[in-house]
Amino acid sequence: MIKIYTDTEFITAKNRRIIFPLLFELCYLKNVNLLKEYNLVDSIDESDIIIVPVDIGFLIKNKQLHYLKQFITNGKLQNKVIWAYSGGDFGKTIQDDIYLFRLGGFNSKMNDKTNILPSFIHDPYEKFIQKEFVVLEKESIPSIGFVGNANGSLKSLFKEFVVYLYVIGLNIKNNFYSDYQSFYPSGYKRYRLLKKIGADSRVKSDFVFRKKHSRASLDTFQIKTATIEFYQNMYQNPYVFCLRGLGNFSVRFYETLAMGRIPVVVDTDIRLPFHNSINWEKHCVFVEEENFVNQLLDFHLKIPKQDFILMQENNRKLFLNVLSRESYFVEWLKKKSDK
Numbered sequence: 001m002i003k004i005y006t007d008t009e010f011i012t013a014k015n016r017r018i019i020f021p022l023l024f025e026l027c028y029l030k031n032v033n034l035l036k037e038y039n040l041v042d043s044i045d046e047s048d049i050i051i052v053p054v055d056i057g058f059l060i061k062n063k064q065l066h067y068l069k070q071f072i073t074n075g076k077l078q079n080k081v082i083w084a085y086s087g088g089d090f091g092k093t094i095q096d097d098i099y100l101f102r103l104g105g106f107n108s109k110m111n112d113k114t115n116i117l118p119s120f121i122h123d124p125y126e127k128f129i130q131k132e133f134v135v136l137e138k139e140s141i142p143s144i145g146f147v148g149n150a151n152g153s154l155k156s157l158f159k160e161f162v163v164y165l166y167v168i169g170l171n172i173k174n175n176f177y178s179d180y181q182s183f184y185p186s187g188y189k190r191y192r193l194l195k196k197i198g199a200d201s202r203v204k205s206d207f208v209f210r211k212k213h214s215r216a217s218l219d220t221f222q223i224k225t226a227t228i229e230f231y232q233n234m235y236q237n238p239y240v241f242c243l244r245g246l247g248n249f250s251v252r253f254y255e256t257l258a259m260g261r262i263p264v265v266v267d268t269d270i271r272l273p274f275h276n277s278i279n280w281e282k283h284c285v286f287v288e289e290e291n292f293v294n295q296l297l298d299f300h301l302k303i304p305k306q307d308f309i310l311m312q313e314n315n316r317k318l319f320l321n322v323l324s325r326e327s328y329f330v331e332w333l334k335k336k337s338d339k
Helices: 021-028 056-061 065-077 154-173 186-198 220-236 251-258 289-302 305-323 327-337
Strands: 002-006 038-040 049-051 081-086 099-102 114-116 143-149 204-210 239-242 262-266 285-287
Touching: 002 021, 021 038, 021 327, 049 065, 056 065, 056 081, 065 081, 143 186, 143 220, 154 186, 186 204, 186 239, 186 289, 204 220, 220 251, 239 251, 251 262, 251 305, 262 289, 262 305, 285 289, 305 327
Parallel strands: 002 038, 002 049, 049 081, 081 099, 099 114, 143 204, 143 239, 239 262, 262 285
Antiparallel strands: none
């Protein structure tokens, strides 16, 4: 049993969205399985780990940087392991020698104690498409799917730039609560690259382009229909196109694993969860923008039929046993204890 100390004054209804994800499970959802592994205690003295209670970006925005630094200092004075959470698309790098959990960022710029959190999603087979997981057999031509925001117009590119400037402006206004990232027009890039892939007869492409994100301007029924279409596309295709969004990570990547399919990841210097212990090349295909199709074809040609099936099965297991909302923090303890 791991004993955790945190500042419980932050555990309030209004802070549900910014709380450290493990504390959300323990304090709001009362997750029975995680409560077997972690126990909240009342003082730093009796703890094994101390956790900064909320997103560090929230503290910085609200001029509580002194509180954050003092919290970390108090933990270090007592030689405690310290965890902190950085939310949002960009995340925030802090230089203290602590374990930082964030959604994305650039692998080359992060230290070894920076941990990537998966996007905690519902099991799509239970929540959305009501089907049993089945593997797809290897065919002679690779079949790749995609449903989502991809717009190649100059108007769309301009809109993406305006959104980017707005985010940068908020960052400057709010005490630089997140890291700086250069402009990356993901919707525009997706469209251009997907069109190029679709024109290549060496692959079978199954693409549905949406000019807006699925929830924009849709009612509840339309959202449900769009979500089912999204996962049905994955169900029908063994490979799924995955490219980062505003931040340097892809939610679709985790949705693909949950479906037991193979993500084809445009590598933009990303870091993935458990980067030191999971061999991600056994779970996805990493490609470059300029050489996407050739690298996918090379992978598909070389992988044996049985390994193709096994990869899909292992991806489904990886989601259920390692990357789900409940399993991630249990697995984190296991991997640290193995070292």
